[in-house]
Amino acid sequence: MTSSLLLPPSFVFILGALLAACLRGRLLKVVAIAVPVVSFLILWGAPNGSYGTLSFIGLDLVLAEVDRLSRVFGYIFHLIAFIGLIFSLHHDDPAHYVVGLLYAGAAQGVTFAGDLFSLFLFWETLTVTATFLIIARRTAAARGAALRYLLVHAAGGLCLLTGIVLYYHGTGSIAFTAMDLSQPGALFIFLGFGLNCAWPLLHAWLVDSYPESTIAGTVFLSAFTTKSAVYVLARAFPGAEPLIWIGAAMVAFPIFFAVIENDLRRVLSYSLINQVGYMVVGIGIGTELAINGAVCHAYAHILYKGLLFMSMGAVMYRTGKINATDLGGLYRTMPLTAVFCMIGAAAISAFPLFSGFIAKSMVVDAAAGGHYQFVWLILLFASAGVFHHAGIKIPFFAFFSHDSGLRPKEAPLHMLIAMGGAAFMCVFLGVYPDFVYGMLPFPVDYEPYTFAHVLAQSQLLFFSALAFTLLLLAGIYPPEIRSVNLDVDWAYRKGSRAFVLVADRVFNGINSWAERVLGWQLTGLLARFASDPGASIQKYWVRLTAEYSGTREREELMEEIDRRSRTATYPIGILVLFAVSLLALMSILFILF
Amino acid sequence: MAKQQKDKKYLFDDPRNVRRLLGIFYVSLGVLLGLELFVHKHPHFKWEEWFGFYAIYGLVSCILLVLIAKYILRPLIMRDEDYYDE
DSSP states (O other): OOSSOSSOHHHHHHHHHHHHHHOOHHHHHHHHHHHHHHHHHHHHTSOSEEEEEEEETTEEEEEEEEOHHHHHHHHHHHHHHHHHHHHTTTOOOHHHHHHHHHHHHHHHHHHHOOBHHHHHHHHHHHHHHHHHHHHTTOSHHHHHHHHHHHHHHHHHHHHHHHHHHHHHHHHSOOBOOOOOTTSTTHHHHHHHHHHHTTOTTSOHHHHHHGGGSOTTHHHHHHHHHHHHHHHHHHHHOTTOTHHHHHHHHHHHHHHHHHHHOOBHHHHHHHHHHHHHHHHHHHHHHOSHHHHHHHHHHHHHHHHHHHHHHHHHHHHHHHHSOOBTTTOOOGGGTOHHHHHHHHHHHHHHTTOTTSHHHHHHHHHHHHHHHTTOHHHHHHHHHHHHHHIIIIIIHHHHHHHSSSOOOOOOOOOOHHHHHHHHHHHHHHHHHHHOTHHHHTTSSSOOOOOOOOHHHHHHHHHHHHHHHHHHHHHHHTTOSOOOOOOEEOOTHHHHHHHHHHHHHHHIIIIIHHHHHHIIIIIIIIHHHHHHHHHSHHHHHHHHHHHHTGGGSOHHHHHHHHHHHHHHHHTTOSSSOHHHHHHHHHHHHHHHHHHHO | OHHHHHHOOOGGGSHHHHHHHHHHHHHHHHHHHHHGGGOOOOOSSGGGGSTTHHHHHHHHHHHHHHHHIIIIIHHHHEEOTTGGGO
16 A cells, blocks of 8 residues: 555545546446545555645645544545445436536545635535436426525535635635634634534525435435535534534424424435434534544444435335325335334434444433533433434334335345445444444543443333334324425525515516606607697697686687697797707806806 | 235234234333343433433423424424425
């Protein structure tokens, strides 16, 4: 192995995407899958350090900053790109592989960016490529969601750019390191990161767009955008206290939405926000244990969330349906997919021996160690709640519940391999946590498997399952209903229509009034006046003084005026007279002044 | 052949299997509570020392979660499926 970095991972992915764009068929797929492998090997062999420093328009750019934090995110992004590409082998459209590789490459670029300038470039690349992954579904709903995604993220990107410019102006440095929220521009950067991280009120793009993407596209989307946002928060704002409360809100509110949501991929999208909330809380607490917990949770989460999205993707691929109301009983003919889904469900619910357990508990213990009682209670509540909406609801309504009568074939082999790989990792990390603990940014002194801890978590989960069972048997559990559930995207989905309506009424109203009055009425008036100015002025005068004269006399007067006008009694047009008078007046004024 | 597949009995088509599963589940709940007598706790907060704290918290919070979602959130936010298409 070389002792330096041959190529930054983002470059390998971009070059791979360019190569893939020239290929078709089987060779395209082989190359696409090889890209993350090659890139991983290059990264694996490179020691930590700054690579590819160069000066560009007076800015010191660092193409790859490899340290313990960026390396662990880089590794997991490689792994999920590899798994995601295997999962998507049923796609024959070359664009899928090209865009997928560019998107994964952009996430690598964000992860290893050593300066804010290249960070911003890759950040925007993430947005654009993600938009294409959504639009690739080629439905009207997907096009709408992709457009909203692009607009919302463009706003977030502008916010980030504003922050970077202010930060550079204030500090004179473009290096991407830890920041203080009181530094100039840092708040804008914080908010820009927060939008990609799906903070409460900034989250609606996620639940709006991810369920509309393609079967494989959603697997990619679920991994990169939010987790690269987690990474940049961990790098720039560790220990920023607002993050604790933002994260606590993220952990809690989506589970209520998830319980009543019918589209199972949307349920997973809500639970994605809930899981990212744990990471945000960990970054906010900022102790070594908490940061380790946040990173470890990101690592585990990418795998089990990808696995859950893959299992729902396989269901969609075979049945063409994803609403809980249309599914049920699929365990009969898709048993392997059902088992993989349940492994993902066990991992996200943090069952002992699964990956969520060894990761999430670090964050929860860090909250307890910091004596954040209220936050701790929320995290515990959400731990029980996530089991409800993701751990039970997803597998139960898809694979068990009532018999939908659907008897689809088992998922295709490449999907089973991808799901099997992710499922293996979910169990492997749970059984052998030192594998991931050894990669974390700080030395780990944490033992997840104490008898008290295992028992407490098992009680929490089993009695949460009891609540589900009792509510279901009693008929209280909310039945799935075909519906749209409003979220804050209502504000801009309906708000934009209201805006257009108001703008239409106001501005087009002014426009048409101006056209009517100025364009037609006034010019008509002027034209009629100018066609016979002498007579017009006299007639106007007659009308004005009409009340002093009799009607009969007035009509005679009018006729007389018309007659004189027809016979051109007036030696010159009266307008010419006006013009000459005006010129005379201006000459006098000119001479006087 | 297709009809045979339809008529094939699967694991949970037999209600006895469902009852067995539920039985195992209820027993394991009891075992988990019983095991708490033998655990040496090292709590961060005083309420962790209460017997069955995690069990009760899990049960109650999930019931509340479902009731709030069903009776408060759903009436507020649920619309027809074509709400945004109008």
